[in-house]
Each structure stands twice: as C-alpha cells, then as structure tokens.
Amino acid sequence: MGSHGIKDRVAIIGMGCTPFREHWDRSTDDLMVDAVTDGLDNAGVAKADIDAWWLGTAQSGMSGITLAAPLKLEGRPVTRVENYCATGSEALRQACYAVASGAYDMAAAVGVEKVKDSGYQGLNAFPIPTDGTQRTLTAAAMFSLVAPAYAQRYGVDPDELRRTLARIASKNHSNGAKNPRAQFRREMDVDAICKMPAVAGMLSVFDCAGVADGAASAIVVRAEDAHRYTDNPIYVKALSFVAGNGSGLLDPDYDYTHFPECEWAANDAYAQAGITDPRAELAMAEVHDCFTPTELVLMEDLGFSKRGESWQDCEAGVFDLHGELPVNTDGGLKSFGHPVGASGLRMLFECWLQLRGEAPDDRQIDTIDRGLALTHNLGGYPGEMVSFVGIWGNSTD
Numbered sequence: 001m002g003s004h005g006i007k008d009r010v011a012i013i014g015m016g017c018t019p020f021r022e023h024w025d026r027s028t029d030d031l032m033v034d035a036v037t038d039g040l041d042n043a044g045v046a047k048a049d050i051d052a053w054w055l056g057t058a059q060s061g062m063s064g065i066t067l068a069a070p071l072k073l074e075g076r077p078v079t080r081v082e083n084y085c086a087t088g089s090e091a092l093r094q095a096c097y098a099v100a101s102g103a104y105d106m107a108a109a110v111g112v113e114k115v116k117d118s119g120y121q122g123l124n125a126f127p128i129p130t131d132g133t134q135r136t137l138t139a140a141a142m143f144s145l146v147a148p149a150y151a152q153r154y155g156v157d158p159d160e161l162r163r164t165l166a167r168i169a170s171k172n173h174s175n176g177a178k179n180p181r182a183q184f185r186r187e188m189d190v191d192a193i194c195k196m197p198a199v200a201g202m203l204s205v206f207d208c209a210g211v212a213d214g215a216a217s218a219i220v221v222r223a224e225d226a227h228r229y230t231d232n233p234i235y236v237k238a239l240s241f242v243a244g245n246g247s248g249l250l251d252p253d254y255d256y257t258h259f260p261e262c263e264w265a266a267n268d269a270y271a272q273a274g275i276t277d278p279r280a281e282l283a284m285a286e287v288h289d290c291f292t293p294t295e296l297v298l299m300e301d302l303g304f305s306k307r308g309e310s311w312q313d314c315e316a317g318v319f320d321l322h323g324e325l326p327v328n329t330d331g332g333l334k335s336f337g338h339p340v341g342a343s344g345l346r347m348l349f350e351c352w353l354q355l356r357g358e359a360p361d362d363r364q365i366d367t368i369d370r371g372l373a374l375t376h377n378l379g380g381y382p383g384e385m386v387s388f389v390g391i392w393g394n395s396t397d
Helices: 028-043 065-071 087-100 139-144 146-154 158-176 190-194 223-228 260-273 292-301 310-316 332-336 340-355
Strands: 010-017 052-056 078-081 106-113 198-200 214-222 234-243 284-286 372-381 384-393
Touching: 010 028, 010 087, 010 223, 010 340, 028 065, 028 106, 028 214, 052 065, 052 087, 052 340, 065 078, 078 087, 087 106, 087 214, 087 234, 087 340, 087 372, 087 384, 106 340, 139 146, 139 198, 139 292, 139 372, 146 158, 146 292, 158 190, 158 292, 158 310, 158 332, 214 223, 214 340, 234 260, 234 340, 260 292, 260 372, 260 384, 284 340, 292 310, 340 372, 340 384
Parallel strands: 052 078, 052 106, 284 372
Antiparallel strands: 010 214, 010 234, 106 214, 234 384, 372 384
16 A cells, blocks of 8 residues: 555544443533543634534534534535544544644544434444445444354364454453443443353353443644644644455455454555554554454454454453553443544544553553554454554654
8 A cells, every 4th residue: 555644744633531431411512512621622713713624423413514503613625534443533633634734723523422312322324334344234244254264264173263352342341341431330240241141152241341321532633733732732643544345255265363454454554654563662552342242353354463363362351451562451342432523533642541651550551652643443344354453652753
C-alpha cells in the first residue's frame, strides 16, 4: 500500500468521553453535548474556535445536522461519516487530514451511538444493506468460526483454547473493573466464563462485547500550535485504513485464522510511524475485541505475536495490564461496551490518559517510557471487513 502519512504534523489537544452504559435518562443530544463540552474544556477552547466538525455515528443520525443542532453551531461545516465499527476512528481520521492539509486550523471529531432504547442487540444489520455485503449470519456466529479454525491449523487442543479465550475475557473484565467509565465493572474468573452456556460455537455471552450508549470527542490542531493549548499534547504518528473487497467469503483457501485487512492496515501504519518491532516499541494497544477470538487473532495480525503463538502469549500474561505489552487497559469493547460510532475515539481516550500519565494509579501502565500507543478498529465479518490502525505518541521525533 502506498501512503505518505502525516507523522508529527497534527496533535490532539483535548478529549472527552462519557461513561459507556445503558443511558436510559440521556438522549443522543445529551451524550454528544457532554462529550464535546468535556473535550473543549480539556483543551481550553470554545466551540466557536473549531473550524470544522466530523461526526461518526452508525445508527443515531444521518447528517451533520445531528451534531450541529444540539451544539447550536452556526455557519460551520459538519460532516457525518460511517464505516461500520471503525466509524469513530473514521471521523478522527478525516479531522486529522483536514488540519494536516492546511484547510483548517482546528477541527473536532465526535463519535456517538444511542441504541439501547431501540432494542438493538448487535446481532445483525437492519435494514439489510443493499451494497452487496453479506449479512446473513450474526456477528457472533461468523466470529465463532475463528476459534475451531485456529485450533485446527495450529494444533491447539480445543478445550485448552477455550480456556485461553476465557482468559482474554477475564483480563479485559479485570481492567474494566478499575474504570469508572466502563459498562461492566465486575471481574470474572476463567472457570466462571468457561461454565457459561454457548451462544455460537464455543462462544458464550462472556466472549461477546456488550452493546452500550456513549460518546467521545477529540480536538485536533497543527503540531506546531499544540503547546499554545496544552503542555502534554498527543501527536499523530500514523493513520491507516483498509476496506476489504469481500473476497475472503468467496475464497476456498481463506481459513478464518487471520484478518488480512487488519494486517495490511497495521503494516502501513508501522511504515508511516517508523516502527519495526511493535511488541517492543509500543507502550500499549487498544484493539477491537468484539469477540474473544478476535483479540486472539489480532495479536498476530498486528505483529505482537508470531503466527500460531498468540494463545501461548495470552496464557503467559504478555498482554496483561502489567505485561510486556498491555492490551485493552480500559477494559476493551468486552468490558467498556461498544456504542459503534464512539468506540474508536474511546480507544484514543485511553491512550490519551495513559500517555499523559493521567490514568488512575491502579490502571497505569509500566511501559509509558516507550511513549507510543496503538488503536485498532475493525468492522464487518471475517473475510469481509474494514480496518483502521492509528499510532499516537507523547512527543515528536
């Protein structure tokens, strides 16, 4: 893939994030206003200072008016974007490119989803899309195919792999239990998760991310302007996005043990950021753990583990909060919840806290001196997905 990147040309100067949960008493407007107000206050700027806005939402609005109306914006461009579960990251990507291009001095990205009171369960798309994508099986069913395929290809005992998947869920619940913004704040041990009844293949409900309401925001400026607003900006090192063409569902050789769109996006992002050994160079990563087998495979697609060895690294604690490379330190989708349009920005919010040393003591990573963090989203199904990888740093090179 050819991309030039915008390394160290753009910085984040403020962020906001609401709690992710069932917000029966809050509207979509309320959540967006809360997240934007927090982000503006954090940056020390007013909404009139923002030259352009990007709103990411999959189901909670159809145009920029969704954001412009509750914020009472006047005469400003507001663009609504959607890209499956990478929607929040897509909004941020557009805001960053707009500032890097010189078109605007200051831009904002906002992500929101308010779906719990609609009865949305996250099982399938409604209405059925007419863009040729295959949405005939539930997401849980499609991602459940990954676990037995992985066990067969790498000779892992299925019962042993089942416990590894439960360990991934247990790790993320342990991290989320320390996070007041997380949807589920109860620790779950491996044995309890393994005893849960299956909902698809070997996956139980505790292998699946929760659906939630929530919103998050980020304020973006040129890197050279960042210290006018904060002593601790976060710099954009890489932004990469890949949309698959769906050929995996038609390819008899596709074996459901890897997600090529994620690997391509990661390799492109590493090239933009100048990273050659992500496991050693990154301080942390927030990855799209929509289902536990997803996080397992991503450790290999993102280059954190060798092929066929991520299950052993998971068992060894490599990706634990105080492990060699902490992953999903805020609880991930599994514990934090997944309001589709907001999740990508929520991931960046955790990197924002960690890289600035502002995470609570019981959740602060030990690897902060590396100064680099990665966020990753995917949307769609194995064989047919989109993927975003962003890399962020607390200093310029």
